[in-house]
Amino acid sequence: MYYVELLLVGLVWGCTYAMMALGLTLVYGLLRILHVAQATVFTLGAYVGLLVANHTGSLAAAFVAAGLAAGALGPLIYRLVYQPILDKPPFVALVASIGVLIAMEDGFRLVFGPYGLSFAKNTWFTTSLRFGGLSLNLVQIWIAIAAVVLLLLFALFATRTRAGVAWRATVSDPAIAESFGVSVSGVRHLSFFIASVLAGVAGVLVGLLNNLVEPGMGSVISYKGLAIIVLGGLGNVPGTLLASVLLGVVESFGTVYLDKVMDRDAIAFMFLIVVLMIRPQGLLGKAH
Amino acid sequence: MLELKGFACGYGLVQVVEELDLTVPSGRITALLGPNGAGKTSTLMAIAGHVEVQGGQVLFEGEDITRLAPAERTRRGIALAPEGRRIFPDLTVAENLLVGGYTQTAVAARETEARVMALFPRLQERYRQRAGTLSGGEQQMLALGRALMARPKLLLVDELSLGLMPAMVELCFRALVELKVQGLAVLLVEQNTHRALAAADRVAVLVSGRKVYEATGEQARRDPEMVDSFLGLKEMA
Numbered sequence: 001m002y003y004v005e006l007l008l009v010g011l012v013w014g015c016t017y018a019m020m021a022l023g024l025t026l027v028y029g030l031l032r033i034l035h036v037a038q039a040t041v042f043t044l045g046a047y048v049g050l051l052v053a054n055h056t057g058s059l060a061a062a063f064v065a066a067g068l069a070a071g072a073l074g075p076l077i078y079r080l081v082y083q084p085i086l087d088k089p090p091f092v093a094l095v096a097s098i099g100v101l102i103a104m105e106d107g108f109r110l111v112f113g114p115y116g117l118s119f120a121k122n123t124w125f126t127t128s129l130r131f132g133g134l135s136l137n138l139v140q141i142w143i144a145i146a147a148v149v150l151l152l153l154f155a156l157f158a159t160r161t162r163a164g165v166a167w168r169a170t171v172s173d174p175a176i177a178e179s180f181g182v183s184v185s186g187v188r189h190l191s192f193f194i195a196s197v198l199a200g201v202a203g204v205l206v207g208l209l210n211n212l213v214e215p216g217m218g219s220v221i222s223y224k225g226l227a228i229i230v231l232g233g234l235g236n237v238p239g240t241l242l243a244s245v246l247l248g249v250v251e252s253f254g255t256v257y258l259d260k261v262m263d264r265d266a267i268a269f270m271f272l273i274v275v276l277m278i279r280p281q282g283l284l285g286k287a288h
Numbered sequence: 289m290l291e292l293k294g295f296a297c298g299y300g301l302v303q304v305v306e307e308l309d310l311t312v313p314s315g316r317i318t319a320l321l322g323p324n325g326a327g328k329t330s331t332l333m334a335i336a337g338h339v340e341v342q343g344g345q346v347l348f349e350g351e352d353i354t355r356l357a358p359a360e361r362t363r364r365g366i367a368l369a370p371e372g373r374r375i376f377p378d379l380t381v382a383e384n385l386l387v388g389g390y391t392q393t394a395v396a397a398r399e400t401e402a403r404v405m406a407l408f409p410r411l412q413e414r415y416r417q418r419a420g421t422l423s424g425g426e427q428q429m430l431a432l433g434r435a436l437m438a439r440p441k442l443l444l445v446d447e448l449s450l451g452l453m454p455a456m457v458e459l460c461f462r463a464l465v466e467l468k469v470q471g472l473a474v475l476l477v478e479q480n481t482h483r484a485l486a487a488a489d490r491v492a493v494l495v496s497g498r499k500v501y502e503a504t505g506e507q508a509r510r511d512p513e514m515v516d517s518f519l520g521l522k523e524m525a
């Protein structure tokens with residue numbers, strides 16, 4: 001039972017990683033940009049979610065508000081920061097992205113204070129559900145539900161809608177897709193919007209999980225997200241999801257069996273190094 | 289339909305085609321032949337709007353389209369089946385066709401798709417299959433079908449037969465002939481000179497970016513040695 005519980009906790013973390021990493025992989029697949037500033041979108045989502053939850057007492061309202069705020073910020077970052085430098089080498093966008101992350105982190109510190117905020121009158125973490133000797137708290141269950149629902153919605157969008165098909169065509173061959181009338185600029189904005197909504201919702205969920213929202217909370221998960229998209233095979237969506245879940249599980253067991261040797265966050269990068277030694281193209285990437 | 293006047297195109301400081309005059313009429317197959325590196329693909333891509341036009345004019349239905357974006361040219365009726373086919377390999381056949389007809393209304397797209405399927409029944413069989421899993425010939429059919437989904441008046445085809453099995457080459461050429469009978473203007477770039485000559489109503493030969501020969505298909509077929517010598521095939525034989 002203990003192992004099953006570890007596995008479930010790992011899956012839950014894997015879900016939050018997946019919500020973060022999917023967006024990073026979308027942006028990378030389309031623009032070849034390592035969108036580190038996604039961490040900022042995640043943190044904004046967490047703050048907005050927390051403020052709304054504490055004001056209204058409604059978590060549903062908190063998720064909607066966080067999704068919308070994050071969904072507005074992501075495309076804005078694309079428009080103001082990335083779009084003007086698209087023709088520069090990729091490291092320029094990476095540097096700009098890190099700049100945005102640092103600036104926003106200090107911005108959060110100025111506005112919300114350095115110490116972090118907690119959710120008021122939240123019964124979610126104190127409520128646990130038990131089934132057959134397993135105990136999971138309500139936040140963990142919501143994370144799994146939110147991740148599965150959002151990822152399914154995304155899959156439906158990508159395969160069942162005109163815009164989704166156009167989006168995949170653009171990833172594959174932008175010039176040809178555009179020549180048939182697909183708006184590449186529209187596709188880019190849409191990708192940032194989807195990536196950001198996922199990140200914002202993930203921000204609220206992680207905030208709930210730790211009952212803490214603080215200015216630097218996005219950094220670690222964002223850097224892990226980058227490790228995950230490399231693991232998955234850059235730009236490869238199924239690979240990214242698989243890598244996310246695997247990393248969550250590896251970390252979950254690792255914190256128990258390796259905690260004397262390395263901390264949780266080091267495990268992610270150890271895992272990255274080991275996988276890349278065996279499969280340099282990533283878990284599901286195509287070999288060249 | 290399409291007219292190039294004193295046309296030049298290239299990449300930045302490198303001009304690869306100069307002083308080209310060419311007319312591509314409706315209901316005809318115009319073949320643009322020439323050795324590797326002659327500038328055939330560049331010309332086609334410039335007509336489609338992907339390569340810079342560096343001089344002269346591109347007229348389509350009497351209007352100057354020299355500076356229009358590729359998508360605007362597609363809207364006006366120019367569609368491209370590019371070199372290397374460039375289908376979307378991770379999309380299904382159906383999805384590739386959807387993108388081809390992206391500017392069309394749903395009703396028009398359905399109607400056009402039915403016509404594409406009648407022309408290439410193979411695509412119907414492969415409808416839900418990932419395009420990357422198709423054979424070379426099927427991919428070429430898909431590239432043509434995707435272009436046709438845009439309801440073009442002018443179809444640009446680059447290397448129709450390259451890398452295809454002979455039976456497939458035959459199917460693709462028959463489709464082109466059928467399309468021209470329906471009134472389409474076809475501009476075909478080919479390295480398979482003999483098959484292209486057999487199908488062409490007009491022939492132009494490009495060598496090192498300059499037009500060195502132009503004739504009707506009939507004339508060119510009566511005089512294949514002439515064409516061969518321009519293509520440098522004679523020396524090789």
Ligand SMILES: Nc1ncnc2c1ncn2[C@@H]1O[C@H](COP(=O)(O)OP(=O)(O)O)[C@@H](O)[C@H]1O
Nearest residue numbers: 299302304322323324325326327328329330331
């Ligand atoms: N993207 C490019 N940038 C610079 N030069 C190019 C590019 N593509 C083709 N060229 C050059 O243009 C010339 C014509 O090439 P191309 O149009 O592909 O000829 P063809 O299709 O007749 O074989 C060649 O010398 C080629 O090296």
Ligand SMILES: [Mg+2]
Nearest residue numbers: 328329330371
């Ligand atoms: Mg060529």
